[in-house]
Amino acid sequence: MKVDRETLQKIAHLARLEVRPEEEQPMIDSLNEVLTWMEQLNAVDTTGVEPLTHLSAERNVLREDVVGEQLPRGNALKNAPAKDDTYFQVPKVIE
Amino acid sequence: MSVKTYDSLSQIQNDLAVGAVTCRGLVEHYLRRIEENRHLNVFVAVYAEEALRRADEVDARRQEGKAGRLAGMVIGIKDVLSYTGHGVQAGSRILDGFTAQFTATAVQRVIDEDAIVIGRQNCDEFAMGSSNENSAFGPVRNAADTDRVPGGSSGGSAVAVQAGLCLASLGSDTGGSVRQPAAFCGVVGLKPTYARVSRWGLIAYASSFDCIGPITRSVEDAALLLEVMAGPDEFDSTVSRNEVPAYHALLKENRPLRIGYLREGVESEGVDADIRQKTREALDALQALGHTVEPVDFPLLQHVLPTYYILTTAEASSNLSRFDGVRYGYRSPNATDLESLYKKSRTEGFGDEVRRRILLGTFALSASYYDAYYTKAQQVRRLIKDATDALFAGYDLIATPVTPTTAFRIGEKASDPLQMYLADIFTVQANVAGCPAISVPNGTDRTGLPIGFQLMAAPFREADLLSVAGRLRQRQEVPA
Numbered sequence: 330m331k332v333d334r335e336t337l338q339k340i341a342h343l344a345r346l347e348v349r350p351e352e353e354q355p356m357i358d359s360l361n362e363v364l365t366w367m368e369q370l371n372a373v374d375t376t377g378v379e380p381l382t383h384l385s386a387e388r389n390v391l392r393e394d395v396v397g398e399q400l401p402r403g404n405a406l407k408n409a410p411a412k413d414d415t416y417f418q419v420p421k422v423i424e
Numbered sequence: 425m426s427v428k429t430y431d432s433l434s435q436i437q438n439d440l441a442v443g444a445v446t447c448r449g450l451v452e453h454y455l456r457r458i459e460e461n462r463h464l465n466v467f468v469a470v471y472a473e474e475a476l477r478r479a480d481e482v483d484a485r486r487q488e489g490k491a492g493r494l495a496g497m498v499i500g501i502k503d504v505l506s507y508t509g510h511g512v513q514a515g516s517r518i519l520d521g522f523t524a525q526f527t528a529t530a531v532q533r534v535i536d537e538d539a540i541v542i543g544r545q546n547c548d549e550f551a552m553g554s555s556n557e558n559s560a561f562g563p564v565r566n567a568a569d570t571d572r573v574p575g576g577s578s579g580g581s582a583v584a585v586q587a588g589l590c591l592a593s594l595g596s597d598t599g600g601s602v603r604q605p606a607a608f609c610g611v612v613g614l615k616p617t618y619a620r621v622s623r624w625g626l627i628a629y630a631s632s633f634d635c636i637g638p639i640t641r642s643v644e645d646a647a648l649l650l651e652v653m654a655g656p657d658e659f660d661s662t663v664s665r666n667e668v669p670a671y672h673a674l675l676k677e678n679r680p681l682r683i684g685y686l687r688e689g690v691e692s693e694g695v696d697a698d699i700r701q702k703t704r705e706a707l708d709a710l711q712a713l714g715h716t717v718e719p720v721d722f723p724l725l726q727h728v729l730p731t732y733y734i735l736t737t738a739e740a741s742s743n744l745s746r747f748d749g750v751r752y753g754y755r756s757p758n759a760t761d762l763e764s765l766y767k768k769s770r771t772e773g774f775g776d777e778v779r780r781r782i783l784l785g786t787f788a789l790s791a792s793y794y795d796a797y798y799t800k801a802q803q804v805r806r807l808i809k810d811a812t813d814a815l816f817a818g819y820d821l822i823a824t825p826v827t828p829t830t831a832f833r834i835g836e837k838a839s840d841p842l843q844m845y846l847a848d849i850f851t852v853q854a855n856v857a858g859c860p861a862i863s864v865p866n867g868t869d870r871t872g873l874p875i876g877f878q879l880m881a882a883p884f885r886e887a888d889l890l891s892v893a894g895r896l897r898q899r900q901e902v903p904a
Contacts, residue, residue: 344786345766367730380802384858385619385662404525408752
């Protein structure tokens with residue numbers, strides 16, 4: 330079995346998600362089912378094959394580095410759940 | 425004013441020209457249709473007053489002879505496309521109350537040509553799903569049978585066109601999300617070549633797969649919308665600088681093409697018998713139109729879906745890390761410190777399927793499994809792309825059904841993610857290989873549910889797809 334309780338909790342922490350106790354077993358079962366299905370790729374010989382990392386054939390597009398106002402601060406703060414006039418607010422991190 | 429059902433913008437523009445209808449009349453008509461069809465759960469927001477105001481503006485410009493190419497086109501946009509000053513939340517609770525601060529390039533370009541945006545359409549959360557059941561706004565219903573799903577993830581966008589709630593929709597297609605619902609709803613769905621249309625302003629699911637594409641009643645409207653949306657954009661450096669062909673004018677091209685069809689599509693027991701039969705009939709029609717039609721094999725077909733799901737969940741786990749409850753969207757009231765703010769906001773804000781895919785992707789990208797899953801899938805992706813390119817050395821187009829079944833019942837596959845994933849078997853190849861593909865209506869099964877026929881072309885050969893699909897569609901529209 331690839332995903333057990335411990336692995337599930339570890340990846341959940343990495344993803345900054347919580348898995349409630351009653352959800353653990355169904356989630357473990359469904360992840361393992363999908364991962365086992367994904368493992369059929371092991372049947373494909375990929376010796377010496379370069380991984381395909383992007384599909385666009387475009388080379389880097391360069392332009393002048395000029396200052397613009399794409400997102401004024403007021404707009405950037407508009408959707409924030411907690412903010413003052415200048416900053417996003419979060420629970421205190423340093424005492 | 426009573427308004428008939430239009431199947432294409434050219435019909436509308438003919439009637440506008442002779443004064444049989446106005447843009448205001450059209451918007452009023454669609455608003456009424458939306459109101460009458462609330463039970464389909466298509467629109468999550470309707471911009472009634474704004475659309476009427478825009479209609480008056482376009483009508484005025486028409487009087488001056490200054491209207492854009494899309495004057496008279498009333499469209500809806502999938503709830504993953506940003507439109508400044510309007511809500512957008514990807515069918516997710518985590519973006520409750522979010523207002524876009526800029527407009528997606530694709531949306532801006534159709535507005536600049538005088539299309540009128542009438543509202544924003546329900547979809548699977550973060551475009552993850554094949555049934556439109558994974559939405560914080562609840563499921564969308566197929567207008568052909570309201571107990572059945574419309575497909576997904578652009579389910580609302582497909583039903584809107586199917587039920588005549590707007591003339592066209594803009595959706596997004598990461599693994600079939602435009603084509604599969606188009607097939608389930610009996611309308612046209614086009615997924616362009618990867619990087620043909622700017623993704624700026626599209627809420628990302630899997631960035632190396634995502635494409636914005638139109639859903640329409642006619643192939644000519646799909647051609648026109650692609651022509652307007654495609655092309656370079658300074659906000660998306662991946663967009664191709666290849667010249668944008670005059671897709672709409674090229675629809676009249678009619679040279680004989682070499683068309684290969686996947687044997688599985690007409691022979692596999694896994695494909696509904698009615699769909700196999702209709703696919704054969706469409707292939708016969710292509711032959712009758714003068715094209716060469718031959719069977720082809722694609723031995724990597726069975727590996728396309730697992731490759732797709734490893735790579736898209738990995739990309740999604742990274743893309744969706746930005747939803748943390750800090751800068752925008754939902755913030756849990758139960759947080760006690762910064763870490764619990766992240767965790768509780770994300771856990772309470774995301775739905776089950778999104779969390780499952782984030783966990784799968786995080787697993788595939790985790791240090792111990794990175795090579796075995798993620799690198800492996802990237803290698804197989806190259807093999808699939810190379811093999812697909814090789815197919816196009818011998819054939820101009822590859823034909824398949826869009827889906828192995830017609831629309832299934834709401835709830836039928838909701839508890840079995842793997843079964844749901846298999847619904848995308850024929851559509852994902854185009855996304856894995858970056859090719860364009862189109863879904864065109866291909867009759868109905870014996871119970872009256874729509875069937876779709878898919879054509880796929882080599883990258884940047886949309887013109888071939890559209891001209892052949894257009895002729896196929898015309899042929900179907902002529903009563904026997």
